[in-house]
Amino acid sequence: MISNFIPGLIMIITSFLLPTIPQYFRHPAMLLSVGLSALSLFNGYGTFLEWDILGLNLILYQSDSLTLPFAIIFHIAAILVIIFSWHSKNLMEHMATLAYAGSAIGALHAGDFFSLFIWWEATALTSVFIVFAGNTNAAKDAAMRYLIIQVSSGVLLLIGACLMLYQTGNHNLAVLDLKTNFGIFIFIAFGIKAAFPLLNGWLQDSYPESSVTGTVALSAFTTKLAIYALARTFPGTDSLIWIGAIMTAFPVFFAVIENDLRRVLSFSLNNQLGFMVVGIGIGTELSLNGTVAHAFVHIIYKALLFMSMGAVLYRAGTTKASELGGLYKYMPFTTIFCIIGAMSISAFPLFSGFVAKSLIMSSLGGMGMVLIYFILFFASAGVLEHSGIKIPYFAFFAHERKNKVKEAPINMLIAMGIAAFLCIAIGVFPKYLYQILPYAVEYQPYTLDHVISQLQLLVFAIIAFLFLVKIKLYPSEIRSTVLNSDWFYRKMLPGIGKPLFKKIGLLTDSLYKYLGLSFKQVLSKSYKFSNLSYIKVTTPSFAGTILISILFIMLVIVLV
Amino acid sequence: MKKNDLKSMGKSFTKYILLIGALLILLDFTFHRHEYFSFAEIYGFPAFFGFVSFVFIVMLGKWLRKFLMRKEDYYDQ
Known part of the structure; x- marks a missing residue:
C-alpha cells in the first residue's frame, strides 16, 4: 500500500495537520513525515501510480535513475531545514515549508506534464507563504511579485502541455525540442523557475526578503526542480549551453557590488544554476551526471551558506555587509561552518563542489568547447570572489566589532554541522555520490593535473583579493540597491x-x-x-x- | 594586542597564502600538467588566469556601480 503512496504527499498531509499538534511535537512530527516519505527511496524504479481522469492518463508516481538523486537530496534538504528552524514558533512558515518540500518531491515523481503542472503550481502556492512569513512590508510586496511570476510559469507550462496534447495526442514527460511551439512554451516555463538571464529578477527579489529560516527552504527546491525538469525534457539543447554560460558569468558582477549578503548568495545561486544548465545543454552522459551531481552538492552547500547568514541575521539583526564584521569572535562555530560552505562552493579540492564541477568541466574540455570552458573557468574565480571570500570576510572578519552577540542556537549549529560534514564527506569520498548518478560513468576527479590547476586558480584569485585590499582598490560596501532584471x-x-x-x-x-x-x-x-x-x-x-x-x-x- | 587580532590574522594568512602560491608555481615546473587545451599547459597559466579574472571581476563590478547602483530606498519612492 505504502509503495503506491506518492512521495511527499505524506508531508503535505502532515503540514495541514500541524495546527492540531502541540508546539513541542511539531518538529518531531515534521521529521517523521519526511522519514515516511523517504521510505519511497527504496521502492526502486518503475511506474507505481496512474490515474485515468477526464480521458487522460495521469502518471502520478514514477521513478527512474534521474528522479532518485534529486529525491534523495530533496529529503536531506527538508530534514536540514526542519532542524534549522527547530527554535522557531512560526506555524505558518512551518506549514508552508513542509508542504513546499512535499510538493517539490511530488513534482519529481510526476510522469506527465499535467501532473507536473499541478505540483509546479503547488510549489509556487506553498512557497509564497514562506516569502510572506518574512513579515515585513517589503516581504509582503516581494511575495506578491513572486506569486505572479511563479504562477505565470505554471500557466505557460499548462499552455505548453495542452498544445502538446492537442498536436501530438501525448502528454507524457519526454525529450522535447525548440522546433515545436509547445516546446517553446514549456522551455520558457522551466526557464523562469531556473532563473535564466533576464527571467531571474524574482529570485534575488524574494529570497533575501524571507525570514531567517525561510530563505534556507526556498534556496533548495524551486530552482533545482526546474533543473531536474530541464534535464528530463531538454537534454542536449544547444542553446542551453550559451544560456548557462551567460548565467554563470552575468550574476558575478552584481554580487561584487551587492551589500545584502543574503542577496549576494542569491546571485551566487543564480551563477551555480548556470553550471548545471551548461551540463544539460551539452547533454552527454558525463555532463548530465555533472549537472545532477552539481545540483546535489549545491543544495547542501548553498543551504549551509544561507543557514550561516540566517544565523548572523538572527543574532546580529542584519546581513548588510556595511553593518557587519568581526563576528568570528562571537560566533566561532558559525564562522567555521560558513568557511566550509564557502570552500565547497569555490570548489577547493577535498570539498564537495570540486568533485561535481569537475564532471561538467571535463565534459566541456572533452568536447573541445574552448570558449565556454574558459567562461566557466572565469566564473569559478567569480564564485570564489562573492561566495568564497566576500561572504565570510564581510560577515565575520573585515573589522573589529563593538557590540557583543551570542553564538547561534544549538539547533542551527546542528543543522549547519550536518551540512558541513556532508560537504567534506562528499568531497573526500566522491564515489558514493557518483554511485547514485543517472549514468554509470567511471570518473576520477583527483588527478594531479586537475588538483594543481584548480588550486592555482583559487589561490592566485585569493592573492588578487589580498592585493586589491592592500592597495585599497577593493570596493568598500555601500548601503544601496543594485538594479536587476526585476527593475523592468x-x-x-x-x-x-x-x-x-x-x-x-x-x-x-x-x-x-x-x-x-x-x-x-x-x-x-x-x-x-x-x-x-x-x-x-x-x-x-x-x-x-x-x-x-x-x-x-x-x-x-x-x-x- | 586585542585590537590587532584581525590585523595579525590577516598578516599570517597572507604569508601562508603567498607561500602556498609559490609552492604551486614551483610544482608546475616539476611535472607536465595535462590540460584539455594546449595553451593552458603554459607554466602558471591557471594562476595567471585566476589573478586576472579576479581583478577584472572586481574592477568591472566597481565600474558597473555607476549604472546599477541606486539609493537603498529606491523602490520605496
Missing part, C-alpha cells in the same frame, strides 16, 4: 503605465463629465415634458411604455 516590472513598466493610465483616466473623466451634463439636460427636459398636463403618466411607466414599444418595433423588424 518594478520601475520601468509602472513608470510608463502610471502616467499613461492617469492620462486615460483624465480623458474618461472629462468624457463622463460631459456625458453627465448632457444627460442632466435631457433629464430636465424630459422632466418638464412629463410634467406637462396632457401626459397623465408618471415617469417610470412612461419610460416603460417607450421601452416596450421600442422592443416591439425591434421584434417586428426581426420577424419581418
